[in-house]
Each structure stands twice: as structure tokens, then as C-alpha cells.
Amino acid sequence: MSKKELDKNKDLTNSKAPDELVTIEEKTEKEEKPASGFRKKLKYGSMFYIAIALVVAIVVVMNIMVTVIGKRSPIKIDLTPDDRYELSAESVDAVKNIEKDVDITVTAKRDYFDALSSYWRGQTGYEVPFELIPELLDKYSVYAKQGKGSINVKYVDMDVDPDIINKYKKYYNGDIERGSIIVATGERVRVISSTDVMNMIAPDQYLAQTTGEYKFKFSGESTITSAINNVCDAHPVRTAFAATMNGASMFDAQSYGSAAQTFENELLAKNGYDCTDIDIASDELKPEDYDMAVIFAPSVDFSEDVIKKLSDFLYNGGKYDRNVIYVPDVSKTNLPNIEAFLADWNIKVENEIMGDAQNNVGIESNILLKVSDTEAVGKLPNDKLPIVSPYTRALTELSKNNGNIVKSIISSYDEAYTVSITDKNAEVGEEGARTAAMLSQKQTSEDFNVYTSSVLVLGSPYMLESSVILKNTTYNNANVIISALNQLTGKKSGAVILEKSLQYSAISPSTKQAKVIQIIVVWVIPFIIAAIGVMVLLRRRNK
Template sequence: MQDQEKKKKKADVSAPMSEEKRQNKLKRRKKLKYGGLATAVTVIFVAAVVLVNVIVAQLGKRFPDAVLDLTTSNVYAISDETLDYIKNLDQDVTIAVAAEESNFKTDKYNKMISETISKYQGYSDHISVKYFDTTKDPDVLAEYQDLYGSTINSGQIIVTSGKRIKVYDSFSDMFDVDQQAYQYYQYYGYGSLADCITGFKGEQTLTSAIMNVTDSNPKTVAMIATSNGGSIYAQTQANYGAYTSAKALLEDNGYDVKEIDIMTDELDPTTYDIVLLPAPSSDFTTDAVTKLTNFLYNDGNLGKQLIYIADYSQSATPNLDAFLKEWNIQVDRSVIQDDGSNSQTASTVLGSATFPVVSAPSASSTDSTDGSSSKETYDGNLANPSLPIIAPMARPMDELTANNGRTVTPLLTASNNSYRYPLATPSANSEKSIDSTQGTTDAAATTTAEAVEETTATTTKFDASTAERSSNMVMALCRDQQSTGSELIESDVIVMGSMTLLDYYLVQDASYNNAEYFIGLLNTVCGKDGSIVIAAKDLTKTSISATETQLKTIRTIVVIIIPLIVVAAGVIVAVRRRYR
């Protein structure tokens, strides 16, 4: 019986397959074939997309110009000045981030920093980038901390070259922050951190750091901040803003800045190259003035610079006036006004008003013992000389005649239509004060005209229509130059007529030359390699913009290249199906 069943099954197997079964089997095979092909194509396509992304990312790092920046303020773009500098860099620089790369990039603001750093690496073979975890890589952290001489915290940015190092905070040093909004957020929990950030200054900070660590001739500035513990300058809103912006401007352009007390700290010429004296509200003692004199004399070696900033907020300063007289300069007890075409409306900490526009004449100084060789010019090496330099509330100055071998060179002058508005002794409440312990400022409520009125004499009525009109000097270079036989040595006193020449808003605004002129002039006078003044990228604008070149590239890709790829793929598929 079992043998019969086996024979029957064998007969059934060997029997011809019906047409229906055969067709079903073919369909299953075809379905399996195309299903496998589709799966394979999908896998290949996904792998290709991943590979393309990896390649594009690497090409973006290697060729940063290939990456389009469509942000309104070109947040990720690098200025031509920075490009020229880092492309010609001949020293190795390491930019290290004290955080794991994946964790660091999760924050959108840190990603701005990371993308900018990546571009620097792409533009120069001398720049390398590394990320390290402060807890997982203690040896790396210890190495940097030994070089820095202090603690380095997680998230900080480290720039090194050889034995020189600069360390920056990823928040305060890389972004412009609305201090009032930040304090409300920090102390009261109002708003968010994003509401406090107004600009990205990563390029400014990184370029400055690279210039600093690769500088073979670094300059150190003694910034006189206090006298016996008290603030050196009148604690006004404008003065505070100008002081902080001047300090940041120097640091951002490769100068090492140290704040000192004129009475308790030593002004050692072997430690400092430059002294910055910002509008002392009270007169100096004779001992303090002697410190300045000895610093500039430098035991007969000269080679030092003093930047003296006068201001309308100062009281009488007979000792300092006598010191300036020895350098053949006198600052007048007035402020410059100009109601002609050489004035411009601008926004400052003082408020929005019309201020004089000053210019740099063809100032030069002979740089030879016999007066026959080339001359040094003091035009600030401006990239765009057509941009104005604004001089709010600037006190004019006059050259004095003295047979002491010292020279005075006008640096910035107002137009021939300018006149002098007389000042009396400033009142203590001529402007709203600030809390220097917290660094907060109230909104400026005083216009320039009101500020002048509050500090002018009330015994007489000034009539601008009858005032003498002439060109007025608001910035000067006083030079003591001596010959040692084979070469000239010199010390200089740069006198500025107003703290507001370095007003916070004027320095931050790239449409004015105030910041670039100040740095360019100082570089020339002290013999420092040229620095780069870079404006912060405005982050308060949220719309997306693109240049005409970027738009043309996008149109070409979207309208031509992508459709051609689709058409080509369609033709290939159609031909294969037709002849299969």
C-alpha cells in the first residue's frame, strides 16, 4: 500500500506542470527579481547620498568658498582682510575647543563658532583644529593650562602658536551681548539667552588671537583704570562705554592690555610699551605725572608711547596741563561744533545728534637724521578712506611754540567752518552716572546740545553766528625724537580731544572709520604689524539674503542641472524597458 502511494507521488511530480502554475511561478520570480533590484537600488542610492554628503562636507572644509552663506549678515563669511592674512600665514597655529565636537555643535551659537573655525582651517594649511573633552583628556587640558598659567574651563576656545596662547569664552568673547538684557536674564530670569545676543564677533576674536600668538613683536598696553582704587575717569555713561570699547578694540587687535592703578602700581618701561590715560576726571599729583615722564624717557632709551584722552567731563587739571605743555600741546576748554556740510547725524551713547566730521590731513614725519629720507605718514592706513570719522564733544587743541626739539603733527582736524563752544567747569551731574561695579548703563537721555549747555558758562550767552570759524585740531601726535648717531629713537604722546571718539556705537559700526583709524594710527606709531578691524555680524536680522552670484548659482542648479539629471534618468529607464 505504501509502495503504491510513493509511486503515485512520484508520478505526480514527474507530470507536466500546468500553464497556470507555470505563469504563477514566473510572476513570483519576476516579482522577486524586481523587488531585489529595487531594494538594491534603494541601498545604493542611500549609500550614495551619504557618501555625497561626506564628500561635500570634506570639500566644504577644504574649499570654504564652495559653501554658500545665505544669512542676512553673512555670519559664516570671512572678510577679505582675514583671508589675505591667514592665507599668507607662515607659522603653525592650533585652534582647540575644550569640548567634544558632537556636543559642542548641538548649540546653534556654538555651531557658528565651529563653522567659522572650520573655515579658518580650510583656508590655511598652517591652521589645525582639535576638540577635546576636559574630563576625558586631562593630559591635553593640563598641557594647555601649564602654557596658559591659569584654569581653562569646558567650552572655552584656545589659540596657540609655539609658547604663546590666548583663551576665550565661547559666549562673552565670541558674541556681542546686550548687557541690560543679559542682566535681566541672569538675575531676574526675564527673556532668554537668545534675546541677549546681538552680534557674532567670532571672526574678529579668532583673527586677533592668531595675530597675537604669531606676533614676533607683541605690544603691551598699561591702561590706567584707577587712582588709589577710584575710577580714573568721570563715571558717565559715555565714558564707561568708550573705556570698555577702547579696551576691547586693543585686545581684539593683538595688544596685551593690563589695567593698572597709577598710584599703587609700578609703570615699568620693561613691562609696558604703551600707556593709555583715559580722561582723568581729577588732576594727577606731581608724583603721578613724574611716573608718566619717566616712562616716556625710559632711562634715555625712549621708544615708548602715551595716549592721553581729554574730555569735556574733566575738571581742572593744571598738573596734567603742565605735562602736556612740555610736549608743546595745549587742550582748550571748549568743544568743537560744526553746523555746516562737514557734519553728520549719528547715534552714540550720548544720543542721536549732528556731530562734526573730522579728517586726517596728509600728516607725515621725517624719519631720518638729515631730513632727506622717506617720511612716515599717519593716515591710519584706512581700507576705505571715504568713510567718515565722527568727533562728538571733542575738545580742540593748539600747538605751543617751544625750543625743545619736540614736534607736533596734526592727526585729525575739523573743517574750516568749525568753531569752539566754550566750556565751564563740568558739574558732577552733567550726565547720568553708571554703576561701575555691575557695568550697567541706563538709556542716554542727554543730547549733545544739552550736554554742552550743562557744561558751558552761564555768565555769558554764546552766539554761534559770531564765533570765529577755522580748522580745529582734535587729535595730535607729539614726538620727542633724538639721534643716537646711527639711528633715531623716539617717544610719542598721542593726544585725543574726546573719549567719544571711541564711543561704543561708533567703534562697533563699520560705516565709520573711528575704530580703524585709531588702530591703524597706533600700529604705525608704535611699529606694530598691521591689525585688522572687523565689525561684528548683526544677529538681530532674521531674514535670509543672497548675493546676485549666489542667486545665479542656485538658479543654475535648480532650473538646469537638476532637471537635466531627471530627464537623463528618465531616458535611460525608458530605453532599458523598450529593449528588455
């Protein structure tokens, strides 16, 4: 290009307006802006999807963790003041210590318990929470996983799956009905009947009569835990409970029926003692059939044949290793054959009732007692609790040179005195500690092994009343007696599980309400939170 043309172009360039001048850098910057906007959208879009992926991953991981933890320990929180949906410490320890696999079969679908609640609500007008039975069965299954064994719970329809029920009938002679609970391991089977299941929740009649309050008691936990312990016990104590003699009641049913029932069914049967009612006169009492016999408050004397039957049972052909529990009637004074039998074991039941003006509950004859031989009783859950016993006969050791080992295992305090059975106003003894439960043992040895038979005498049937046995957080009667029996028979330690008193101030939604709450908490609330999060992210992305 000539010099003239160059000067012309230069003049044209200089003549342009300032806003028409574009530098190379500005042009480059303008060209780069579209690419920069794309990268910004890519950046925020990627962050959005990464955030969504992280949230989903966290939810999945948390669900997996909750599922795993839920199989090992309960994650439901019981907000009720009576802890109705939680197992007691005694039940938790029991299921953690089982070493077998236990099958619990409910012969009805799970909603059967909802139907029971609805039915009784219509009958009584009160909320009867039968749904806590399957809730507690779930807890048994969870806690058992923390030990060496397992508890597997299933619900079956007897009409649809009859074969599942039939496999238990060859090990169980009774009827299995709809609504029963079968507890089994191997050939050992316990069946909680449908009637017993319904009776797990019952009105507290004593509370209604004394205070006018209408509340329910729940005994399901003690019943189920007992059944589990029984089927897992390889060596249950076979117990002959002398209920009759020559067809007549052994004891005064009006006075002692409640105590006898509590002793046999609540204390013994629920702690691994297989109880069978026998007629002490007509039925056999063979050592090969039974490990222990209970003679409860006989109202008439025994014949010499019955006394020989008891003695032969304890002697066991020279092998010993058998036990008899004797509880006297507090008012009978003329039973010479029974007295002679006890005298052979160095024990005398005095015709005197203990009283204590300083250590009593309500009246002087309802005295407080204490453990006097800790070795014979064994370790207790709470050794600070008192033992209470109304109308207790004093027991005395007879001095005989026969080698028997005699122990006072429960006694009164030093301030106790005694009165005559026939004249309650006549004091016949000075103040001092008296024996309320006495143990006598005969022993033999063979090849360095010692074999022992024992007679344990409890001073009063009333120390076995349900009003004190079932209040095992107030009184120590239940735990002391069952622990002493376990020491005699060689059983593992056990504890009585208290009935629960259900309080109706508790947070207790109905089954339908609980399902609605579950849907809201598990699905609706998380969905709303996630939707709000997505909306916020979308707005930020589009800015």
C-alpha cells in the same frame, strides 16, 4: 551515375514546389542569424557595463576633485543675506598672512554648539544659531591653507582627554573650562572662555530699544581673528591701561565707562595690544614691562610723582621708544600738573568744545572730522568714510624751541567754531579748522639709528564709543585710530572686524533639518537618478 539516373534526379528537382527550393545563399544567411543576434546582445551588454563604469569613474574623480578643492578653498555656498557663514575680507587676509601653525582646540564636542542652540531656543523662543561658530572655524582652517601657515581645529572632551588641556596650562594662568576655545602656537596661548563663547551671540539691545526688533549680534569672528593675530604676533605691544588711581576709578565710569571698555577691549586688545589694567599711582610703570601707556579721561589731577613716572617712562633711560595715549575728560578744566606735562610736549588742551553747523551728525557738537596728516595715520581700508566725534575739545600746538615734532593728525572742517566748556552758548573762536587729535614726538639718535617717544592726544573720549567704533563701515574712527597707533608702535596694519547683525529672514534650517537635506542631496537624489538610468539601459538592452 548513368545518364538515365541523372535525368530522373533532375525531374524530381524540377517537380518540387517553389517554397521548398532553398538556395545556398539563403541557407548560409539562416545559419548566420543566431551568431548575429549574439553579437548584438554582446554589443549592447558591453555598452551597458562601459556606461556604468564611466559613471562610477566620473563620480569617483569628481569626489576626489571636490575633496582636494575643499581643502584649499571653501565650497559651501552661503545663501544667508547677512553672510553669517562666511568670513569677512579682513579675517581672510589675516589668516592667509599668518606664517605659523596655529592649533585651535575646542574643549567640547562639536555637537555642544547644537545643544547651546537648543537651550537658548527653549529659553528665548528664538533661533540662536550657535552652529555658525564651528562652521566659521572650518573656514579659518581652509583659508589658512592658502598662505604659509596653517590652522588646525579639533574638538576634545575634557573628561576623556585631560592631558590635551593640561599642556596649555603651563603657558596660561587662568581657568580652562568646558566650552572654551584655546588658540595657541608654541608658547603663546589665548583662551576664549566659555562665557565669552556664549556671548559671541547676544541680543542687540540698542536695536530692541530703538525699533522694537529682536535680533542678535555676532561678535565671534572678531574675537577669534583677534586671538589668532595675537598668538602669531611675535612682538605684541604691551600696554598699561590706567584704570584706577589710588584705588579709585581713573575716570567717571558713568560718563566714560563704555568708551574706555571699547577702547581697551574692542580696539586695542583685538588688534594685538596686550592690555594690563594698572593703578597709575601705586603700580610701577617700567619701560621694560610696557611699550605704551593709556591715560583715559582722568577726573582729578595727577600728583608730581605720577607725572615723573610718565616722564621717566617716555624717556626710558635715554633710549626713548615708548608711547603715551592721553584722552581728556571733556568737562575738567583745572588739572595744572597734567597741563604742565602736556606743555612739555608742546600740546595744550583748550577749555573749548568744537561745534560745526554744517558738518555734523544730528547736533552741532557731534562734528565730522577728517585726517589731516596721512603719513601719521597710514593707509586706510576706506579713506572716504567720515570720522565722527561728539563734544570734542580743541587742541593747540604750543610754540617752544625744544626740538619736538608736533603734528595735527585729525582735524575739523573749516566751518568749525568753538564754545566755552562752562557756557555752551558762548562762542569763543572764529570759524576755522581745529585740531581734534595731536601727536608730539621727541627723538634721539645713536649710531645712525633714530629712537622716538610719542604722546598722542585724542580730543574726546566719545570718539571711542562703541556706537562709532563698531560701525566701521559707516565711520572711520576705528580704522583711523588703530592705524595711527600701529604707525607709532611699528605694528603691521590691522583693521577692526565688524560685528554681524543676524537677520531672521535668512535661510536657516535647524541642525537636524540640515542633516536631512544633506542626506537627500548627497545620497537620495543621486541614487534615484542612477536607478532611472539603469532602468532605461536595461529596457534598451532587452529590446
